[in-house]
Amino acid sequence: xxxxxxxxxxxxxxxxxxxxxxxxxxxxxxxxxxxxxxxxxxxxxxxxxxxxxxxxxxxxxxxxxxxxxxxxxxxxxxxxxxxxxxxxxxxxxxxxxxxxxxxxxxxxxxxxxxxxxxxxxxxxxxxxxxxxxxxxxxxxxxxxxxxxxxxxxxxxxxxxxxxxxxxxxxxxxxxxxxxxxxxxxxxxxxxxxxxxxxxxxxxxxxxxxxxxxxxxxxxxxxxxxxxxxxxxxxxxxxxxxxxxxxxxxxxxxxxxxxxxxxxx
Amino acid sequence: xxxxxxxxxxxxxxxxxxxxxxxxxxxxxxxxxxxxxxxxxxxxxxxxxxxxxxxxxxxxxxxxxxxxxxxxxxxxxxxxxxxxxxxxxxxxxxxxxxxxxxxxxxxxxxxxxxxxxxxxxxxxxxxxxxxxxxxxxxxxxxxxxxxxxxxxxxxxxxxxxxxxxxxxxxxxxxxxxxxxxxxxxxxxxxxxxxxxxxxxxxxxxxxxxxxxxxxxxxxxxxxxxxxxxxxxxxxxxxxxxxxxxxxxxxxxxxxxxxxxxxxxxxxxxxxxxxxxxxxxxxxxxxxxxxxxxxxxxxxxxxxxxxxxxxxxxxxxxxxxxxxxxxxx
Numbered sequence: 001x002x003x004x005x006x007x008x009x010x011x012x013x014x015x016x017x018x019x020x021x022x023x024x025x026x027x028x029x030x031x032x033x034x035x036x037x038x039x040x041x042x043x044x045x046x047x048x049x050x051x052x053x054x055x056x057x058x059x060x061x062x063x064x065x066x067x068x069x070x071x072x073x074x075x076x077x078x079x080x081x082x083x084x085x086x087x088x089x090x091x092x093x094x095x096x097x098x099x100x101x102x103x104x105x106x107x108x109x110x111x112x113x114x115x116x117x118x119x120x121x122x123x124x125x126x127x128x129x130x131x132x133x134x135x136x137x138x139x140x141x142x143x144x145x146x147x148x149x150x151x152x153x154x155x156x157x158x159x160x161x162x163x164x165x166x167x168x169x170x171x172x173x174x175x176x177x178x179x180x181x182x183x184x185x186x187x188x189x190x191x192x193x194x195x196x197x198x199x200x201x202x203x204x205x206x207x208x209x210x211x212x213x214x215x216x217x218x219x220x221x222x223x224x225x226x227x228x229x230x231x232x233x234x235x236x237x238x239x240x241x242x243x244x245x246x247x248x249x250x251x252x253x254x255x256x257x258x259x260x261x262x263x264x
Numbered sequence: 265x266x267x268x269x270x271x272x273x274x275x276x277x278x279x280x281x282x283x284x285x286x287x288x289x290x291x292x293x294x295x296x297x298x299x300x301x302x303x304x305x306x307x308x309x310x311x312x313x314x315x316x317x318x319x320x321x322x323x324x325x326x327x328x329x330x331x332x333x334x335x336x337x338x339x340x341x342x343x344x345x346x347x348x349x350x351x352x353x354x355x356x357x358x359x360x361x362x363x364x365x366x367x368x369x370x371x372x373x374x375x376x377x378x379x380x381x382x383x384x385x386x387x388x389x390x391x392x393x394x395x396x397x398x399x400x401x402x403x404x405x406x407x408x409x410x411x412x413x414x415x416x417x418x419x420x421x422x423x424x425x426x427x428x429x430x431x432x433x434x435x436x437x438x439x440x441x442x443x444x445x446x447x448x449x450x451x452x453x454x455x456x457x458x459x460x461x462x463x464x465x466x467x468x469x470x471x472x473x474x475x476x477x478x479x480x481x482x483x484x485x486x487x488x489x490x491x492x493x494x495x496x497x498x499x500x501x502x503x504x505x506x507x508x509x510x511x512x513x514x515x516x517x518x519x520x521x522x523x524x525x526x527x528x529x530x531x532x533x534x535x536x537x538x539x540x541x542x543x544x545x546x547x548x549x550x551x552x553x554x555x556x557x558x559x560x561x562x563x564x565x566x567x568x569x570x571x572x573x574x575x576x577x578x579x580x581x582x583x584x585x586x587x588x589x590x591x592x
Contacts, residue, residue, distance in 0.1 A: 051488065076490030087482030089347055091534060100477060103489045109477035110536060112271045154481070158489075 002064045004029045004194035005050070005162050010058035012042075012049050012218075019045050020056070020218045027162070027211075029192040032184060034205035036198075037215035038239050043198045044084065046215065047164045050196070051081055062162060076104035082155040084166040084198075086147060088139050094150050095135040098122050101157035125157040128190075129183045145176030152180055156187055163187075163195040169204060177201065181208040202251060206230055214238050272539065274532055278546040282329070285550055289325045289557040290317065296561065323455040324447050324560070328553040330462045331447070331515055332525075334507035336548020337469045337541050339522030340529075341500045344476040344537040346405045352522035353508040356408065356501060357415030359519070361391025362512050364419045367426045367439045380442070381457060381513035388509025391415050392501055408497070445516035445571025447556045454514040465507025466545070472500050473538030480537060518571045520578025521548050527585045 003026035010023040020042045027033045035043050049056035052069020059066055062078060072079055080101070088097065096111055102118045103109045114122065126132045129149040134142065139150055152168055168184070169177035184195055185208055199205045205212055205226065212229035214222040216238035222229040230251050232243040242254040291297060293316075303313035335353060342351040353359055365387020369380045398411035423443075430436040475496035478486040483493055512518065525548045526540055533540045555573050 053484075053487065073487075073490060073492070076488060079488070081485065081488035083482065083484040083488075085482055085484070087485070088480060089482070090480040090537060092480065092536075096536070100481060101489070103474060103478050103491070109474050109538065154485075 001028060003027060003061070004031070004063060004192075005196060006059075006061040006064075007046075007050060008059040008061070010046070010049055010056050010060065012045060012054060012056040014054075018218060020049065023058070023215075023220055025213050025220065025223050027194040027196050029161075029194055030188050031210045032181075032188050032195045032197060032208060033211045033213060034197050034199045034209035035213050035215060036200070036202060036205050036238075037221075041215045041238070042218045043215055044166050047081070047166055047196070047198065051079055051164060077106075077158055078160055078162065080104070080155040080158040080160040080163045082152060082163065082165040082168055084170060086151055088147075088151075091138055091140055093135065094131055094137055094139060094142070094153075095122060095126065097139055097150055098125050098131075098153045098157045101125070101154040104158045104160070121157050121159050124159075125153040128156060128187050129153040130179065143176075145172050145179060148172055148176070148180055149183060152183055156183070159191070159193070161193055163193060163197075165195060165197045167198050167200065169199065169201065174204075177204055178207075184208070202230060202235070206251070272542075275539075275542055275546065278543060278550065282546055282550050282553070285553050285557070286325060286329065289328070289553055290321055292557055292561045293321070294561065319452055323452045324450050324556070325553065327450050327455055327458075327511070327515060328447055328556045329549040330459070330466075330507075331511045331518060332521060332548035332550065332552030333545040334462060334466055334469075334504075334511050334548075335518065335521040335552070336525040336544035336546070337466060338500075338504040338508055339548075340526040340537070340541040340544040341469050341472050341476065342504065342522075343526050344479065344540070345472070345497060345500045346408060347479075348405065348409065349527070350523070351409075352520075353504050354416070354519065354522070356412040356504060357391045357395055357419060358388050358505050358508050359512055359517050360416045360419035360423070361394075362388040362509050363443055363517050364423045364426070365390075366442050366513065366516070367423055370435055370438045370442065371426050371430055373431075373435075378453075378457065381454065381510075384513035385461070385509055387419075388505050388513070391419060392505040392509075394418075395501065441569065442516040443571075444569035445512070445518040445574075446567070446569040447515050448560070448567050448570075450514055458510040458514055461506045461510035463507075465503045465505070465510065468499050468503030468506065469541065469545075472496055472503070473541055475499075476537040476541065516569075516571060518552070518574055520574045520582070521552060524578045524581050524585075525551060527582065 005027040007023055007025050010020060012020040023046060037043055048054045050060055052072045099111045099114060099122050100109050102114060107114055107118050126135055129152055131149055131153055134146060139147060142150060148168060155163060169180045181204060187193055188195055209226055211224060212226050213220055214229055214234055221238050222234045232245050232251060235243040242257045243251055244254040245251050291299060339352045342355060343349055362384040366380050366384040369383030374380050394415050395411040398414055399407040427439050430439060475491050478489045478491045526544045529540060529543045529547050533543055556570050559568055559570060559573060
């Protein structure tokens with residue numbers, strides 16, 4: 001099977017400092033890969049390099065074809081990106097917000113300007129994100145979780161074969177976070193779309209990822225099934241604090257053992 | 265401009281009002297209502313009524329429509345692009361540098377004819393170039409506003425200097441009147457000269473609608489939708505400089521329309537910055553045309569300048585909008 005996204009020996013330097021080096025990972029059709037690692041590890045930078053927003057060495061392939069920023073800018077419908085910042089600088093209804101995603105497919109960004117395919121895509125995105133009942137609500141009146149799902153629906157509405165999402169569940173309670181990932185998984189399973197998702201919550205990653213990549217200081221420490229990648233030793237190396245395995249596949253930071261002080 | 269009349273009742277209604285205003289403006293003269301449209305049609309080319317209609321009234325009405333449309337559209341585009349509700353064509357320095365060009369030309373003795381408009385268009389172009397130079401490398405909201413303030417300050421300083429050293433009282437009065445802005449005395453010659461850049465500018469502004477909508481999601485998301493912020497900015501600035509720069513070159517600086525009209529229309533439009541541009545273009549035309557026609561018909565004695573009237577009405581309206589916005 002050709003990987004939907006294949007990143008080969010990707011490296012990136014900024015201002016003479018190596019930010020990423022030798023990153024090799026792949027996301028298969030229908031698969032959710034979670035990217036975990038400490039703040040400043042280079043997770044968001046890796047997403048930027050993949051979508052060609054930052055110049056990087058190495059190769060990025062989509063469905064076997066080498067792509068770069070220029071090519072992706074010309075074909076924004078091939079890759080959907082959900083930034084971490086939840087910006088909506090305009091009082092807008094949920095369905096109008098979702099319809100903005102169709103700009104990537106050549107629509108004019110209005111609901112009225114959508115063709116049948118576009119309208120169908122908006123409906124599917126609303127349904128997958130459990131927002132059909134909220135469609136006429138102004139985004140400003142939504143709760144944090146609903147707003148996060150609305151922005152996810154905006155990205156899903158493109159129906160791109162690949163989605164890059166930067167902490168789509170940041171700041172959400174566990175139930176709301178699970179709803180966001182449930183929407184992602186529903187879409188990935190139904191359409192063979194692939195997703196590479198930056199996430200901080202290791203329990204979420206363990207629950208929803210097909211594979212996990214652990215990134216620290218610009219290098220991949222592990223890439224594989226959750227049970228192998230989320231290893232206490234690997235995570236301890238990545239985060240610099242101890243982790244505890246609970247024997248049933250769960251893993252969590254050993255805050256109690258930190259005691260006197262953290263490594264700086 | 266891709267006008268979506270059929271699916272937009274607001275735009276449709278405003279266009280109807282503009283149509284009625286246009287007919288009304290053409291039929292109103294110094295003596296009040298005069299059915300010159302019909303007289304002119306009756307007597308054919310060469311008649312006095314026909315002459316008044318084509319040489320005097322039509323150019324002035326058409327210029328008012330173009331000016332209002334350019335000011336309204338560019339105000340809405342710049343407010344969306346800079347994500348700043350205080351933005352208007354004046355903010356990026358276009359109006360001030362056009363004014364500088366005009367007063368310099370008047371100072372060198374250029375009276376009637378093409379010299380003043382050409383100098384003023386040149387001024388607008390150079391002002392824009394300077395904005396690009398200052399903001400180069402970072403064509404985003406903050407740097408653009410800074411660049412605009414710098415160009416405005418520079419143009420204002422130079423304009424004061426030129427006005428200060430004006431050789432004759434006559435020139436001084438010409439300069440001040442130009443700076444106040446008026447459609448009085450515009451003729452077919454003026455219209456012919458500015459219609460092409462004005463229309464091209466407005467068309468350029470109309471290409472920004474999709475980008476403005478995408479920009480509501482922030483720069484990163486907008487870029488991922490295929491939008492180039494640089495292209496959008498260039499289009500917005502070039503469109504503003506061409507349309508507003510060309511029009512104020514013959515009408516003088518008419519303020520507040522670009523700032524106030526988008527604010528008045530925003531509550532009616534709500535969720536679409538692209539639609540705001542279309543609606544503001546039509547509403548701006550109505551406002552300028554109505555204001556100018558009332559000046560032309562009802563004010564006797566020393567002519568009140570259009571720019572004074574728009575400022576006089578614009579400022580309190582803006583105050584009300586600001587007060588209401590501050591409370592909610």
